[in-house]
Amino acid sequence: MAHMNPAPVLDAAKDKTMVLNMGPQHPSTHGVLRLLLEIDGETIVRMVPDIGFLHTGIEKTCEAKFYQQIVPLTDRIDYLCPMVNNLCYVLSVEKLLGLEIPPRAQWMRVLLAELQRISSHLVWLGTHAMDIGAMSVFLYCFREREDLLRIYEMVSGQRMMTSYFRIGGLALDPPLGFFEKVKKFLDGFSEKIDEYENLLTGNRIFIDRLKDVARVSAEDALAIGLTGPALRASGVDWDLRRDMPYCGYENFKFKVPTSKDGDVWARYVCRVEELRQSREIAKQALEGMPSGPIKADAPKVVLPDREKMKTQMEALIYHFKIVTEGFTVPAGEVYQAIESPRGEMGYYIVSDGTAKPMRVHMRSPSYANLQALPAMCEGRLIADVVAAIGSIDIVLGEIDR
């Protein structure tokens, strides 16, 4: 697999090929991705991705903050599904602390994580179709995404940077009318998926642009680190929600869509089916939503209720301590991985026993998935690059961090 280790210097000295610079500002690179393409006519001979334009040093910033102050930073990594990032971070800190989370908080987390998967896939579907040339799908997808953003706003006060999951539970109980609104959305959503499929799945032009493009075999996919829908579309039946359950996913029934083809079309089919499965999981979470507390019983870690703070001296002291000094986390290291809409998202956190982490590393799915792009595109036409980028669904925020 020589193509997976691209040689750096694009050798355009031979008369036949030329070097084309695609990005960093290009509408179909989904952010600031720069691709160096060595092309022979319309055919790509070699491709070298160049990243780092959005690098803000989040990992370094984390080392200077208290554990609870890092939650808002994780929103900004993958801005299409902030709650999934929150979830992965709080799960890893809870694992470090050995904290038990009440069932209601867990089910709320699952419900919102699945809604986030839906809204993230909607952005993918809209932009992917628009890259191919189907403009109207984008408008349909963003119509439903708007409903979802209103739901996030209802629960957290923010449309995008939600920071709703906290270490030890949730920030607030969901407001009145929240579950009804989610139910209304989920009930109507099945028809909406049919609507998108009516526009795309039988569309001759769309099929021609996607079928047999950017094929990846199962072995290559594993070797190069592909995860998520892109891996499942290559025929590897692996989903962390089912195979290594976290946050109570073992209580939910759902199918994991796979395909053997490994091309852009297969990835499209898998993701659209995931929309339906996520809706199923969200429905189950909604129907079985337990009652009870939304925060763990750990006064040294979780901020006390406002009511208690005003009536109990201890609660006030704990509140003051957590806000001013943070809370200490026993020394050790954990790696917690979850299934984000794009694949395996993992947080590796090393604690040295103080209130600030010694090291926080994010294993972001897009980062590993991007490495597959040269393998997908080399030997194909420039137009296929756009389809291939859309099919691995990268978010540059989490690639550069």
Added chain:
Amino acid sequence: MPLAPAITDLEQLKDRPVLAALLAWDQNAVQEARFDRNELTVYVARESIRPACTQLKSQGLTDFLSDVTCADYYPRDPRFEIAYHLLSMKRKERVRLKVRLDGNDPVIESITALWPSANFFEREIFDLFGIRFLGHPYLRRLVMPEDWEGHPLRKDYPVEGYR
């Protein structure tokens, strides 16, 4: 739920498939093992990381490289610890291999030949920690600008950068 204490005794852990395989292959390669918070960590000697990964891969004990990263334990020496997170999809189990590296001229063998996915991970470690990977096909800065001085994720590098 209080945390269970970490198990560090090799005797108690040697029935774990990955550790058993590594011990059977080369006793000297395994320096230390720890089972903490449901995660198995095996410290491997610096020279044997690539052959150890080759062993695990060829025996079918791990089939996927999740992540490679590094942590700086400055001012302790050896200051760097590189962590390889390996996953077995068949057994649904993770293992973390770790290698200690000292601060002056940290060098380690690259595993890109085994798992091409290590390419970006190793480049990022080179970029942010200044650790060189022997045999890496293209070891250049990845996220920082090409002409950047210093390695930002080292502990002796200030959070605000050098002014």
